[in-house]
Every structure is written in C-alpha cells, then in structure tokens.
Amino acid sequence: MLIEDPVRLATAASLVLAYSGLCAYSWNRARLARSSVPGSGPRHASHEARRVRPILVAFASQTGFAEALAQETAQTLALSGLAVRIAPLGSATLIDLSECAQLVVIASTCRKGDAPDNAQQFVDTVMRRRAELDRLPFLLLALGDRRYRDFCAFGRRVDDWLQASGAIPVFNRIELDGDDPVALSEWRDHLPGISAQARQQTRFPL
Ligand SMILES: Cc1cc2nc3c(=O)[nH]c(=O)nc-3n(C[C@H](O)[C@H](O)[C@H](O)COP(=O)(O)O)c2cc1C
Structure with a gap:
C-alpha cells in the first residue's frame, strides 16, 4: 500500500502540492487580468453607466x-x-x-x-x-x-x-x-x- 512506502507517499504529496499551486497561480492571473483591462466585465460596464x-x-x-x-x-x-x-x-x-x-x-x-x-x-x-x-x-x-x-x-x-x-x-x-x-x-x-x-x-x- 502507498501509506507503507514513504518514498511514494512523499512523491504523491509533492505532486498534489505542485498541482494546487499551479491552479492558484492561474486563478489569480485571470482575476488580475479581469480587473485591469478597461471596459472588461459587467462590473466595469455598470460602474461606467452610473x-x-x-x-x-x-x-x-x-x-x-x-x-x-x-x-x-x-x-x-x-x-x-x-x-x-x-x-x-x-x-x-x-x-x-x-x-x-x-x-x-x-x-x-x-x-x-x-x-x-x-x-x-x-x-x-x-x-x-x-x-x-x-x-x-x-x-x-x-x-x-x-x-x-x-x-x-x-x-x-x-x-x-x-x-x-x-x-x-x-x-x-x-x-x-x-x-x-x-x-x-x-x-x-x-x-x-x-x-x-x-x-x-x-x-x-x-
Ligand atoms: C388665473 C391666472 C392667474 C395668473 N396669475 C399670475 C400671477 O399672479 N403672476 C404672473 O406673473 N402671472 C400670472 N398669470 C400668467 C401666467 O403665469 C402666464 O400666462 C403663463 O405664461 C402661463 O404659463 P402656463 O401655461 O405654463 O401655466 C396668471 C394666469 C392665469 C390664467
């Protein structure tokens, strides 16, 4: 079993951590891009109209x-x-x-x-x-x-x-x-x- 093999356990844990980091990075980039492009997204449009x-x-x-x-x-x-x-x-x-x-x-x-x-x-x-x-x-x-x-x-x-x-x-x-x-x-x-x-x-x- 995986739990009985410390090397394989460490490898699996590192893979999970690396994948989570990649997801967080991509999500943050998309968020920053949405808020910095003028005229993008419904929030910006309604603010402009007001x-x-x-x-x-x-x-x-x-x-x-x-x-x-x-x-x-x-x-x-x-x-x-x-x-x-x-x-x-x-x-x-x-x-x-x-x-x-x-x-x-x-x-x-x-x-x-x-x-x-x-x-x-x-x-x-x-x-x-x-x-x-x-x-x-x-x-x-x-x-x-x-x-x-x-x-x-x-x-x-x-x-x-x-x-x-x-x-x-x-x-x-x-x-x-x-x-x-x-x-x-x-x-x-x-x-x-x-x-x-x-x-x-x-x-x-x-
Ligand atoms: C019964 C009546 C009372 C009026 N009283 C005044 C008045 O006290 N002072 C004034 O400057 N004009 C008075 N006017 C003139 C009106 O203000 C003026 O005709 C105006 O152009 C009417 O605009 P309107 O059609 O938008 O109400 C009176 C007109 C009427 C028919």
Whole structure:
C-alpha cells in the first residue's frame, strides 16, 4: 500500500502540492487580468453607466405653456447629444437634483403669485427648507404676465430657494411677460452655451 512506502507517499504529496499551486497561480492571473483591462466585465460596464448624469428639465405649468417650452428646450439639448430628462417639477425629489448634471427650471405663476398645481408637491416637500445642492448649475425661465401684481412670483421663489441652497445660476433668471419674443429668443440663444457647459459636467468626479 502507498501509506507503507514513504518514498511514494512523499512523491504523491509533492505532486498534489505542485498541482494546487499551479491552479492558484492561474486563478489569480485571470482575476488580475479581469480587473485591469478597461471596459472588461459587467462590473466595469455598470460602474461606467452610473457615472453619466442627465440634465433635468423640470417644468411648473398650469395651462401648458411652460410645459411646451420645456419640451422644446429638452429637445434642443438632446439634439446636441446630451442626456436629458424632463419631468413636472412636482415629481422631482432632492435625489433627482443631486444626481443631475444641471437643472433647467421653466416655471409659470398662477392664481395670486402661486405655484402651478403640478409643482405643489415640490413646494410642500422639497422647498420646505434649504437643501445642500453643492453648487448645482441651474437655469431658470420664469413665465408670467405683468398685468398681475405678483409678476413671475413663483419663478422668483424657486430661484431664491435654489440659490439659498447653494445652487449656482449659469446666467441670470429670464422673465417672460406673456410670450414676449425678445425674452424667448434670449432664452433660446443661451441653449448652445448651456450644452457645451453641461457636456463637461455629465460625469461624476472620479
Ligand atoms: C388665473 C391666472 C392667474 C395668473 N396669475 C399670475 C400671477 O399672479 N403672476 C404672473 O406673473 N402671472 C400670472 N398669470 C400668467 C401666467 O403665469 C402666464 O400666462 C403663463 O405664461 C402661463 O404659463 P402656463 O401655461 O405654463 O401655466 C396668471 C394666469 C392665469 C390664467
């Protein structure tokens, strides 16, 4: 029997040890190769996907004009190759704000200086207190009508809250009286510049 022959026992033990060492070496090499080749393996791919931030276009609209302008703005930005998300302001959360590359707000005012209905949830929950928006770049188009005493009051409130929360305006708020073509073309003229800036900010810091 093998157990009774010390020479054969030692030979068999050495063979088993050598084979185990070879297996461990091969497994380790394969593991290192997987983790060092850029773009290889599903873990790397999902990490890459998480680093892309969209521009969030949020609209507060009672009768549809701000929503239509938000659609147009989102399309312009998307056509220049940027990741864009569009949503009613009322459905946006603090997490949405912290995860976007830039925030674009298009907000009308209704009743006596009030928020439109589709922004009320945002006012009641998110705007209740200052947030920590960590220099989030934002743009704001406020819609209103100078015949009302509280001209663009809601857009102004959102602007004040964003700045008090540490967000940074990319340019000064634009206020639109009715469908004033001068203010509208000022807004549209800014969009190509916004695209270029946002492109530099679509990734999380490494
Ligand atoms: C009932 C009503 C109340 C309004 N109240 C205000 C107001 O207080 N301040 C203001 O600047 N504009 C006011 N507006 C004007 C709207 O903000 C403006 O027409 C805007 O373009 C509407 O955008 P929307 O269709 O996206 O809601 C009011 C409009 C309506 C119909």
